[in-house]
Every structure is written in structure tokens, then in C-alpha cells.
Amino acid sequence: MRLEILPVLGIGHVTEGDDLAAVIATAAPWLRDGDVLVVTSKIVSKAEGRLVDVPADGPERLAARDEVLAGETVRVVASRGPTRIVQTQHGFVMASAGIDASNVDKTQLVLLPVDPDASARALRDALRERYDLDVAVIISDTMGRPWRNGLTDVALGVAGMPAIRDHRGEVDPYGNELQLTQMAVVDELAGAGELIKGKCDQVPVAVVRGYFSATNPDDAGGARALVRDAAQDLFSLGTAEARAAGLADAATLADGRGPTPVDLTAVRRAIDAVAGVVTPGTVFTLVDEAEVRAGLVAEMPGWPDGAALVLGSAPTPVEPIGLVRFGADLHRLRVALAAEGVGSTLLPPPPGSPASAALAL
Amino acid sequence: MRLEILPVLGIGHVTEGDDLAAVIATAAPWLRDGDVLVVTSKIVSKAEGRLVDVPADGPERLAARDEVLAGETVRVVASRGPTRIVQTQHGFVMASAGIDASNVDKTQLVLLPVDPDASARALRDALRERYDLDVAVIISDTMGRPWRNGLTDVALGVAGMPAIRDHRGEVDPYGNELQLTQMAVVDELAGAGELIKGKCDQVPVAVVRGYFSATNPDDAGGARALVRDAAQDLFSLGTAEARAAGLADAATLADGRGPTPVDLTAVRRAIDAVAGVVTPGTVFTLVDEAEVRAGLVAEMPGWPDGAALVLGSAPTPVEPIGLVRFGADLHRLRVALAAEGVGSTLLPPPPGSPASAALAL
Numbered sequence: 126m127r128l129e130i131l132p133v134l135g136i137g138h139v140t141e142g143d144d145l146a147a148v149i150a151t152a153a154p155w156l157r158d159g160d161v162l163v164v165t166s167k168i169v170s171k172a173e174g175r176l177v178d179v180p181a182d183g184p185e186r187l188a189a190r191d192e193v194l195a196g197e198t199v200r201v202v203a204s205r206g207p208t209r210i211v212q213t214q215h216g217f218v219m220a221s222a223g224i225d226a227s228n229v230d231k232t233q234l235v236l237l238p239v240d241p242d243a244s245a246r247a248l249r250d251a252l253r254e255r256y257d258l259d260v261a262v263i264i265s266d267t268m269g270r271p272w273r274n275g276l277t278d279v280a281l282g283v284a285g286m287p288a289i290r291d292h293r294g295e296v297d298p299y300g301n302e303l304q305l306t307q308m309a310v311v312d313e314l315a316g317a318g319e320l321i322k323g324k325c326d327q328v329p330v331a332v333v334r335g336y337f338s339a340t341n342p343d344d345a346g347g348a349r350a351l352v353r354d355a356a357q358d359l360f361s362l363g364t365a366e367a368r369a370a371g372l373a374d375a376a377t378l379a380d381g382r383g384p385t386p387v388d389l390t391a392v393r394r395a396i397d398a399v400a401g402v403v404t405p406g407t408v409f410t411l412v413d414e415a416e417v418r419a420g421l422v423a424e425m426p427g428w429p430d431g432a433a434l435v436l437g438s439a440p441t442p443v444e445p446i447g448l449v450r451f452g453a454d455l456h457r458l459r460v461a462l463a464a465e466g467v468g469s470t471l472l473p474p475p476p477g478s479p480a481s482a483a484l485a486l
Numbered sequence: 487m488r489l490e491i492l493p494v495l496g497i498g499h500v501t502e503g504d505d506l507a508a509v510i511a512t513a514a515p516w517l518r519d520g521d522v523l524v525v526t527s528k529i530v531s532k533a534e535g536r537l538v539d540v541p542a543d544g545p546e547r548l549a550a551r552d553e554v555l556a557g558e559t560v561r562v563v564a565s566r567g568p569t570r571i572v573q574t575q576h577g578f579v580m581a582s583a584g585i586d587a588s589n590v591d592k593t594q595l596v597l598l599p600v601d602p603d604a605s606a607r608a609l610r611d612a613l614r615e616r617y618d619l620d621v622a623v624i625i626s627d628t629m630g631r632p633w634r635n636g637l638t639d640v641a642l643g644v645a646g647m648p649a650i651r652d653h654r655g656e657v658d659p660y661g662n663e664l665q666l667t668q669m670a671v672v673d674e675l676a677g678a679g680e681l682i683k684g685k686c687d688q689v690p691v692a693v694v695r696g697y698f699s700a701t702n703p704d705d706a707g708g709a710r711a712l713v714r715d716a717a718q719d720l721f722s723l724g725t726a727e728a729r730a731a732g733l734a735d736a737a738t739l740a741d742g743r744g745p746t747p748v749d750l751t752a753v754r755r756a757i758d759a760v761a762g763v764v765t766p767g768t769v770f771t772l773v774d775e776a777e778v779r780a781g782l783v784a785e786m787p788g789w790p791d792g793a794a795l796v797l798g799s800a801p802t803p804v805e806p807i808g809l810v811r812f813g814a815d816l817h818r819l820r821v822a823l824a825a826e827g828v829g830s831t832l833l834p835p836p837p838g839s840p841a842s843a844a845l846a847l
Contacts, residue, residue, distance in 0.1 A: 128491040128682055138659075203720040210720060218633040228658045267669075271632050271721035272579040273640070273712045275650045275670025277677075289636045290684060297589045298499075298688065308628075309636025313681050316638075316674035320697060321489055323651060323669055327659065336681060351634045359564040359571060359724045360632035367725040371732015372825035376756075376818045377763045395737075402738045445809055446834045449800075449843045452813020453832060457737045459814070460821075464733035471814060473807045482810045 126335070131155075132321045133162075133330035141174035146251035149330055150258070158259040159338045162248070163318025165329040166266040166281050167228055167235055169244045175236040176229065190224070193234055197222035200355075203363020210363065213237065216352035217281065219268055228327075238264065241282025242347030249284040249340075261285030261340045264348075265315035271360060278319035280311035280348045286337070287345035288312075309351060375460040383468035387433040387486045389413055395461035396435075403454035404447070406440025410480075421475040425483070429470070433486040438479065451481055459484065487696070492516075493682045494523075494691035502535035507612035510691055511619070519620040520699045523609070524679025526690040527627040527642050528589055528596055530605045536597040537590065551585070554595055558583035561716075564724020571724065574598065577713035578642065580629055589688075599625065602643025603708030610645040610701075622646030622701045625709075626676035632721060639680035641672035641709045647698070648706035649673075670712060736821040744829035748794040748847045750774055756822035757796075764815040765808070767801025771841075782836040786844070790831070794847040799840065812842055820845065 133153045139145070145168065150156065170176070179189040198211040202218050213222045215237070223237040238244045245262040252258040264282035269275075280288060293306040318331035355361040362370065389411065396409045403409075412418045412434040421436075422428040437458070439451035459469045467486055474480035494514040500506070506529065511517065531537070540550040559572040563579050574583045576598070584598040599605045606623040613619040625643035630636075641649060654667040679692035716722040723731065750772065757770045764770075773779045773795040782797075783789040798819070800812035820830045828847055835841035 126493055126682065126686065128678075130489040130491070130678070132487055205720055208720070227662045227664050228660060229662070230660055231662065271719060272714055273670065273673070274714050275668050275673065275712055277670050277673050279634070292684075299589060299591055301588045301590070301592065303588050307636045308680065308684055309634065309638050310681060310684070312634070312636065312638050313677035317489075317491070317678035317681060319669065320671060320674050320678060320694075321487065323653075323671070324697075325487065333681075336685075351636055353633055353635050358632060359566055359569070359726070360721050362725045362728070363720045364723045364728040365720070367723070367728035368732040368735065369825050371729040371734075372736050372821050373732075373759065374729065375733050375736030376760050376822035376825065378818070379763070398734065399737050402740070439810075443806070445804070446843060448806055448809035449813040449816060450832065452810035452815075453817035453820070454813075455810060456814035456817035457739070460733050461737035464730050464737065471811065482807060 128317075128336055129334040130317050130321045131332045131334060132325050132328045133332060134325070134328060136168070136329055139168040139171045139329070141171065141176070143172045145169065145172050145248055146255060149248075150252060150256045153330070153332065156252075156258050156260060156332065157334065159334075159336075159340060161261045161263060161286070161314055161333040161336050163263045163265050163315055163331045163333065164248065165322065166223075166238060166241060166264050167225060168329045169238045169241070169264055170235045171229075173238055173244065175238060176233045177236065178232055179234055181231040190234065193236070194222055194224060197224060197236060201366075202361070203366055205365070212355070215241065215281070216349065223266055237266065237281065242284065242344070242349060243282070245282040245284035245347065246344075259285075259340050263311050263315055263318070265318060267319070278315040280315045280351065283311045283348045284344050285340035285342065286311070287341065287343065288348050288350045289345070311348060312351070374463070378456075378459055378463055380470040381468045382429060382432065382470070382486065383466050385431065387467055388465070389433065391465035391467055392433065392435065392462065392486060395458060395465050395467065398461045398464075399454070399457045403457060404440060404450045407451055407454045408438045409458055410436045412436060421478065424476045425472065429485050435469075435484040435486065436474065436478065436480040437482050437484070439481040443481065448481065455482055455484070462486065489678075489697055490695040491678050491682045492693045492695060493686050493689045494693060495686070495689060497529070497690055500529040500532045500690070502532065502537070504533045506530065506533050506609055507616060510609075511613060511617045514691070514693065517613075517619050517621060517693065518695065520695075520697075520701060522622045522624060522647070522675055522694040522697050524624045524626050524676055524692045524694065525609065526683065527584075527599055527602060527625050528586060529690045530599045530602070530625055531596045532590075534599055534605065536599060537594045538597065539593055540595055542592040551595065554597070555583055555585060558585060558597060563722070564727055566726065573716070576602065576642070577710065584627055598627065598642065603645065603705070603710060604643070606643040606645035606708065607705075620646075620701050624672050624676055624679070626679060628680070639676040641676045641712065644672045644709045645705050646701035646703065647672070648702065648704065649709050649711045650706070672709060673712070736824070739817075739820055739824055741831040742829045743790060743793065743831070743847065744827050746792065748828055749826070750794065752826035752828055753794065753796065753823065753847060756819060756826050756828065759822045759825075760815070760818045764818060765801060765811045768812055768815045769799045770819055771797045773797060782839065785837045786833065790846050796830075796845040796847065797835065797839065797841040798843050798845070800842040804842065809842065816843055816845070823847065
């Protein structure tokens with residue numbers, strides 16, 4: 126058992142309208158059933174005419190590029206300086222939406238194929254129908270990733286095999302069910318193809334031979350299956366962007382209660398968290414004795430049933446600007462409570478109490 | 487030109503103290519100079535005794551596992567439910583610090599090698615010195631990644647070649663300098679190795695042949711070169727964690743000015759951002775006419791030179807709880823300003839002004 130990775134040499138410049146199946150079959154008459162073709166997305170884009178004209182240089186080029194990027198962007202995930210990590214309409218998260226200015230005329234930019242799975246399927250179908258070749262096709266591109274320097278090639282589209290090899294249910298020799306079950310083999314195949322493409326000049330197609338003897342027409346949703354839903358992703362936003370979103374959350378914090386019963390330890394942590402930044406003399410007190418709380422809240426109209434109570438007192442003597450500062454301190458506490466997952470509502474103090482305000486938690 | 491990926495068959499269970507060079511050289515007498523060995527980190531860990539005993543099941547197992555994880559964790563990057571994405575002492579960001587319970591007895595956990603680059607170097611040196619083989623060695627492990635489903639194998643350690651192939655300075659046929667310059671080829675090699683390991687049962691070593699004719703003793707810092715510094719990383723924290731950090735920032739917001747001159751458009755955006763959540767009747771006014779501002783701030787002791795001025799007025803008639811609510815609104819605005827990168831300081835209103843408070847920006 127062995128795999129071979131072979132370069133397809135002799136593919137020249139690809140231009141709009143080129144018949145990629147013919148180009149590849151001509152350059153690689155040695156293709157066999159079961160081969161995996163790893164095709165650089167750029168030649169697919171070029172053949173499909175996914176090029177836009179831009180000025181060759183100057184600020185006009187930058188402006189045009191920004192406009193093209195905006196058109197390819199569904200969502201900005203992170204940015205710093207000129208770097209833009211965005212989610213494309215395919216769902217891929219990539220720098221600059223995969224727009225590329227290399228291996229193309231200076232007055233053009235190359236966009237990703239509109240539907241790389243469809244491109245892969247079309248190429249696979251054409252090779253089967255016209256050249257009697259049953260191959261799998263991967264459309265690959267180069268991406269960076271968080272946490273690790275360096276780029277790798279991964280799959281944007283696939284046909285003739287599923288993107289993921291699932292080991293679920295397999296058991297190791299020790300009787301443990303396998304933990305790491307879903308391997309993104311098309312990404313590993315794309316990377317394997319890059320190893321030989323990167324060694325040669327201008328080799329946009331590599332072939333992995335021996336990975337299987339027969340392709341699988343059920344591609345299980347193609348490379349789209351690799352796109353993790355943003356809601357499921359622990360890194361759906363850049364750190365700076367998420368941190369700014371946290372600030373925005375704090376600015377627009379709504380009244381309301383979180384999960385009940387309230388975690389009183391979390392409330393104490395929140396009070397501690399702001400203790401060093403509130404105006405000296407501001408005091409927050411968690412009223413944790415049930416009887417005392419019941420006595421105080423009995424007088425408060427509309428008190429939420431069973432809510433925990435924090436009393437806040439402004440420094441004395443109480444002056445107007447002191448109450449303003451105290452109100453700011455109280456919002457600090459509400460935000461710190463929110464960071465602990467504790468919701469709160471600002472209420473007037475219990476009648477007759479020396480406190481300046483109350484929080485219902 | 488071609489690459490071959492070959493499995494090393496016949497490697498049995500590896501246990502502490504095993505001589506990996508002997509194990510591999512015996513199982514693969516066909517190794518050649520220039521081969522790249524892709525060695526699953528687990529057999530390196532086992533040979534190096536990186537195993538810990540844990541109860542086979544029950545809550546004791548979970549508790550023991552948590553303790554082991556804490557010991558392998560330098561920094562928690564993200565967590566959700568039972569998932570912990572952490573940074574290890576090597577700098578790698580991985581689920582559960584790479585601790586693995588598969589392919590090992592139920593009463594043991596496998597930790598990552600202490601220094602995978604050193605492990606790779608030791609294996610390479612042993613094969614050269616004792617078997618006259620000049621090979622590169624990659625220690626690989628399986629990792630997930632943000633945004634894309636499925637796992638891939640990547641490199642934890644390398645010897646005999648640099649982790650990154652740098653195309654910097656190369657020019658494409660169109661005269662463009664290459665944009666994507668640094669390829670993490672050891673990760674692609676690790677993934678290529680997984681393709682054949684995953685096809686066979688219990689194959690912990692793969693060989694990539696043909697990648698180069700001679701190894702490079704300068705490994706340029708090994709796989710550590712792949713670790714991106716957290717400060718440089720746009721995704722150094724999980725989204726939920728960063729968002730909570732943003733809330734904490736808001737709770738502990740300090741007085742102070744940001745970059746000057748202040749972006750007045752950003753100030754207006756911040757005022758708009760809180761307009762829907764402040765108490766009805768609360769009014770924030772950016773005093774943007776220089777003469778008016780100069781007249782107002784002339785009376786304010788310690789006014790920061792050249793600072794922008796926002797006046798805030800509580801709803802009338804002004805009552806104590808109204809001033810508290812207004813203070814909370816003012817902190818909302820300060821936080822919204824911070825989200826725009828604008829620093830602020832809460833000050834008493836100018837003498838004689840009907841405003842309740844002022845912000846110096």
C-alpha cells in the first residue's frame with residue numbers, strides 16, 4: 126500500500142472559457158480511475174471568468190480592491206491594520222475573501238469560484254463523460270489559520286468523495302471508542318497536493334494516486350460540509366471584535382434576570398471586581414439574609430418574586446454629582462454581574478432605607 | 487518527479503523505554519536518505535513515559551482528567567460545555583492540551599511529549615548515528631481548528647528540515663511578487679502521513695519519500711516556529727471569553743483620554759448607540775462649537791487642554807433616583823465611547839450650567 130503524489134506538468138496559462146477537463150486530460154494522459162485531482166482554485170476561477178479589472182497601482186487600486194472585497198464579504202470576522210479576515214458567501218473564513226493578485230495580470234484580481242463544489246462536480250463529470258475517467262476532484266486554495274504560523278492548502282470544493290472520513294464507532298485495540306473521529310481528509314489531500322505543486326514552478330494540478338481504488342459518487346455535501354456554523358464556532362469573531370462587542374453589550378445592557386436562582390458567589394465576585402474602581406465611599410451590599418430581604422422588598426412595588434437584592438449607597442454627604450457618580454458605579458456593578466451571567470434591574474431603594482438604589486437580581 | 491507516502495507496518499505496541507529508532511529501523515529496513523518520517527506523537531509519548539494513571543471510569547476519572555489537564559494548561563483560550571481549548575507549555579493551542587485516552591489502556595492518559603522538537607531531533611540523530619540514515623523527522627498529532635469541521639494532522643516537532651518553506655521574494659510569471667509566501671509544509675507533510683495512517687489499522691509511522699534528496703540539518707527553530715505569539719494572533723481568545731473580557735473592561739473602565747484629536751463622528755456614533763437604552767429625557771450633547779466649548783470649560787478647574795466636551799442632562803424634574811439613573815446612562819455612554827476607542831473622564835458640569843455632568847474626551 127502506498128500513495129503517490131504526481132504533478133501535472135505542462136498546463137500553460139488558463140484563460141476564461143478554457144475547457145479544464147481537456148486541458149488536464151491532455152497534460153496528464155496517464156490519469157487513472159481512482160486518482161484524486163487536486164486543482165488549484167485559481168485556474169478554475171480563471172476558466173470560469175472570475176476576474177475583475179482593477180487599476181495596476183496607486184490609491185485607485187486599493188480603493189477598487191476594497192470594493193471587490195466588500196462584494197465578496199458576507200461578514201467581517203476580524204481585522205487589524207490592512208488585514209481583513211472575512212466570511213465569504215461559501216461560508217469559508219479567509220483573509221481577503223480569497224481574492225488573489227498573484228499569477229494574474231497586474232490589472233486583474235482573481236475571485237474564488239462561485240460554487241467550488243459545483244466546479245469540482247463539473248470537472249469530474251466532464252472527465253468521466255468525455256474521457257471515461259472516474260476520478261475525485263478537489264478544488265484547493267491556500268489559507269492561513271489562527272494560532273499557527275504558515276499557510277496550508279485546504280479544500281474549497283470536492284466531488285467524487287466525501288470531505289470527511291468518519292471513524293465514528295471504531296474501537297482501538299484497548300477497547301476505547303475513538304475520540305478523534307472526523308478527519309478532514311480532503312484538506313490533507315489538498316495539502317499533500319501543495320507539497321508537489323510548491324516544489325515545481327507553475328503546477329496548478331497534482332494527482333494523489335492510491336488513496337482509493339474507486340471514487341464515491343456520494344460526496345456527502347461536498348466541501349460545504351467543512352464549514353462550521355458560526356453559532357457552533359468558539360472563534361466566530363476576532364478577539365478585538367468580540368471584546369468591542371462586549372463593550373457594546375455593556376453600553377446597551379438591558380434590565381432583566383438571568384438564570385435563577387442567582388449564584389450568590391458570582392454576585393460577590395462581581396462586587397469585588399468593581400471594588401477597586403468605584404468612587405471611594407460607594408458601598409454595595411448583597412442582602413443575603415432571607416428575612417431581612419423579605420422585609421425590605423415587601424415595601425417595593427413590582428419586586429420580582431424571589432429575586433436577590435443588592436443595596437447600593439452613595440458616599441455621604443450625598444450631593445447631586447455624587448449621585449451621578451454613584452449611578453455610574455451601579456452600572457459598573459451591573460456590567461460585572463452580566464460578565465458573571467447574572468442579570469439585574471435598577472430600582473429605587475426600599476422606602477425608608479438609607480440606600481441610594483437597589484438592584485433586583 | 488513524484489512523492490510517495492508509505493506506511494511503516496509491523497510496529498507493535500510501544501511502551502515506556504522502547505528504542506523508537508530501533509523499532510522503526512527494524513520495521514522499515516527500506517528507509518532511505520532524504521525520507522521524511524511522520525511519527526504519531528502518541529508512540530513518542532509512550533516511549534518517553536508521558537503517561538499518567540487515572541481511574542478507568544466514574545467521576546473519579548473525570549476529576550483526575552481535569553487535574554491532568556490543568557497541569558498541561560498554560561492558558562485557557564476558550565471553553566464551552568466540556569470542551570476546553572487551551573494553550574500548552576509548547577505554545578500549541580489544542581483541545582484538552584492534546585491529552586488522549588485512545589490507543590492506551592483505560593487506566594492511563596497519554597500526554598504530549600515534553601519537547602517534540604527535541605524528540606524529533608533525538609530520533610533523527612539516533613537513526614543517523616546507529617543506522618547511517620539521513621532522514622527528516624516530524625512528530626505529528628491530530629488537531630481541530632476554528633471555522634472548519636473535521637480534524638487534520640499537523641506537526642508538533644520537526645528535525646532535519648525547517649517547518650516553513652518560504653517563497654518570499656519569488657516572482658510569478660506576471661511579475662507580481664508572491665503574496666502567500668510562507669507555507670507550513672511540515673503540517674502538510676503531517677497531513678499527508680495521516681492519509682495513509684488513517685487507511686491502515688495501527689500504523690503510527692508514515693514515510694514521505696521524494697520530498698527532497700537531502701535533509702537540512704538547520705531546522706530553523708523546529709515546529710516552535712509555527713507557534714504564533716498570542717499578541718500577534720487575531721484569535722487569541724474565544725469569542726465568548728473575549729466578549730466577557732469586554733464586559734469586564736466596561737465594568738472597570740478607567741478615566742483617561744484616548745488618541746487625540748478625538749474623532750467627533752465616533753462620539754456621535756456612541757451617543758446614537760445608547761440613545762435607545764438611556765432613560766427617556768436623558769440628553770447628551772457634544773459641544774462641537776469651539777467658542778462655546780472654550781467659554782464653558784474656562785470655568786472648570788483642571789480641564790484637560792484641548793479636550794472635547796460632552797454635556798449630559800438628567801430628565802427634569804431632577805430627583806435623587808433620577809440622578810442615579812442618569813449616572814448609569816453616563817457610564818453607558820462612556821462604555822460606548824470606549825468601544826469607539828474614545829477615552830473619557832466624568833466631571834462635574836460647568837458652574838452655572840443646567841447640565842448634570844460633563845465628559846472630557
